[in-house]
Amino acid sequence: MTTIRTKVLLNRNFLTATLLALTLTACSSNPTVRSDQATDVNFSQYQTFSFVEELATDRAGYTTLVTQHFKDAISNELAARGLRYVESDPQLLVNFNSNVANRSETRSTPTASYHYGYYHYRRGIVYAGFPVYSNDVSTVHYKVGTVNIDLVDAAKRRLIWEGIAEGTLKQNDLEQPRDAAARTVALIFEKLPTQQN
Structure with missing residues (x-):
């Protein structure tokens, strides 16, 4: 027994x-989100923002759809925090970059099979035979997305905050990039300080 x-x-x-x-x-x-900031900056002093002239996602010399999605999402997040977009003389300049990389990972998963042998008559009844453990090894291919958002003090030309998100992209993220950008940007901006630090 x-x-x-x-x-x-x-x-x-x-x-x-x-x-x-x-x-x-x-x-x-879920994405891993982290941020870093200048320690001597009062973030509540900034009221206006604009985007740098040549954004990192526009390497081909024109504004991409990715750029438009991120600009919309970032503008919404900053506006929700009381900042106002201006065409000239902003207090903050925003730059961002996104990257998608293919990755592979070898995974080993323990599996149990039951050895019945002589006791084959036990199969399908309330109790099982003795478990025999083995490892199944498989290679998984997936896409990882990374998003960086920089906030720069325009007058001092100094990076004062950066937010970074990195995570596995799901098929839905690739099919609905606008929604994926908005979700990712919202997660990053949760790390943005709003008071004197």
Whole structure:
């Protein structure tokens, strides 16, 4: 009786570990967001912004759709924080960049199969045979997107804040880039300080 109980506990622990790993994998698809800032800046002193003349996403010499999506999202976030867009003499200059890279990862997943042997008659009944553990190895290909947003003090020509998001792109992100840009920018701007630091 003790050995059956031990086997049930081992199976339960294995399932718990597998579910935990799957949960962590699902959570890792959310972007990792971080920021850095100048320590001697009072962010509440800024009231106006504009974009740098040649944005990093416009390398081809014209305004891309990616640029338009990010400009709209950034303008909305800054306006929500009380800043106003101006064509000339802004207090803040905004620059941003986005990049998509292909990555591959080799993953090893523990799997359990049950060895019945002589006890084949147990298959499909309430109890299982002895678990035999092995590792399935697979290679996963995926896309990782990185977005950087810089805020520059226009008068001093000095970077005062940068926000960065990096995460795995889902198919929906690639099909709906405007929505993906807006969500990512909103997450980045959650890190923007609004008071004296």
